[in-house]
Amino acid sequence: MKIRHTDHREEIKLEMTPMIDIVFQLLVFFVFTFKIILPEGDFNIRMPAASASQSSQPSETPLMKVRLRAAGDGSLSRVQLGDLAFDGKTPFYQLQSHIRGLIDDSAGPGSSEQEVELDCDYNLKYRYTINALTAITGYVDESGQQHKLIEKVRFAPVTKP
Amino acid sequence: MRVHKKKSLRIVEGDLTPMIDMTFQLIAFFMLVINFSDAEQDQRIKLPASELATPPTAPYEQPLTIHLMKSGTFVFGGNELKGLDSLQSALLRETQIIHRHTSKKVADVTVIIRADKDAKTGLVQEIIQICQNLHFERFALRGKQSDKLTLGGD
Structure with a gap:
């Protein structure tokens, strides 16, 4: 008996069009809903109420x-x-330099027991308060490393205009 | 008898389209549902920049986030609050919840303050004062991380 070899050339067709359609739909969806989340950081402040803080032992270093x-x-x-005023274009940089002169931060981070009270005008834009906090609490050196200066910061009581 | 074998020249087509469609739909569903970070953010607030604003090393345990917009409106728990009184009552409710339903002390809860860079500092101080009156002690003033030095100078 003669056996005939059947021709098994099977053609597999992949329909790409619907897949591309859905991929584009997803792409459009993500483009529209994409939100750039900027990295955020914190200035951590421990500030108990005035009555609680007064009961603690007064610090030896002047405020x-x-x-x-x-x-x-x-x-x-x-x-x-x-009583020292900082003028010019970079008052916060001058403040930072002055504090660096006053505080010996060579002993490592958090070595200073100094406390700072921030007395800000009510209407002052918040960005300047953060600038002041930056100047007081630390600095970044040329290599990009952070160094801490004064960690104990508190706000003076609010005075409404 | 001679047996004629039928030639099977049928095209075998593996239809992958429904499977891929379903896969993509599943991906879309999970991407919508999943939330990698529980950081509360509000795009209306432009945070002040600082080179020292560093992300916390460990996430805070159930922090409270108070947003302060440039206009002076507070956002707390997804609700817009117009005055300090309404913020105070909202925070008071929150402290009652902390007392009743958790074993934590109010003093251990961190209050994250996300204030706009052009908001009034006095309002931030008033938020802190209200929180202090309710025995909160830990505050995190949130800023935008900056690669550049924000104080000027050399």
Whole structure:
């Protein structure tokens, strides 16, 4: 008996069009709903109520007072550390340099027991307060490493305009 | 008798389209449902930038987030609150929940304050004062991470 070899050339067709359609739909969906989430960070402050903080032992180091004065539109008009005023274009940088001179941060982070009270005008834009916090709490060196200066920061009682 | 074998020239087509469709639909579903971070953010708030604003090393345990918009409106628990009084009552409710349903102390709860860079500092201080009156002690003032130095200078 003669056996015939059947021709098994099976053609597999893949329909790409619907797949591409759905991929594009997904792409459009994600493009429209995409939100750039910027990295955020915190300044951690431990601030108990005034009565609780008064009961604790008073610190031996005198309290440093940083005053931030605002102009009518909420912009910064003056930065003061005690009686010392910082003027010019970079008052916060000057404040930071001054604090670095006062605090010996060579002993490592968190070595300072110094406490700072921030006295800000009510209308002052919040960005300046964060600038002041940055100047007081630390600095970043040339290599990009963070160094801490004063960690104990508190706000002065609010004075409404 | 001679047996004629039928030639099977039928095209075998593996229809993958429904499977791929279903897979993509599943991916879309999971991407919508999944939430990798529970960070509460509000796109209306433009945070002040700082090179020292570093993300917390460990996530806070059930933090409370208070948003303060440029207009002075507070956002707490997804609700827009117009005045400090309404924020105070919302926080008071929150402290009662903490007392009744958790073993945590209010002083151990971190209050995250996300204030707009152009918001009034006085309002941030008032938020802190309200929280202090309710015995909160830990505060995290949130800022935007910056690669550049924000204070100027050399």
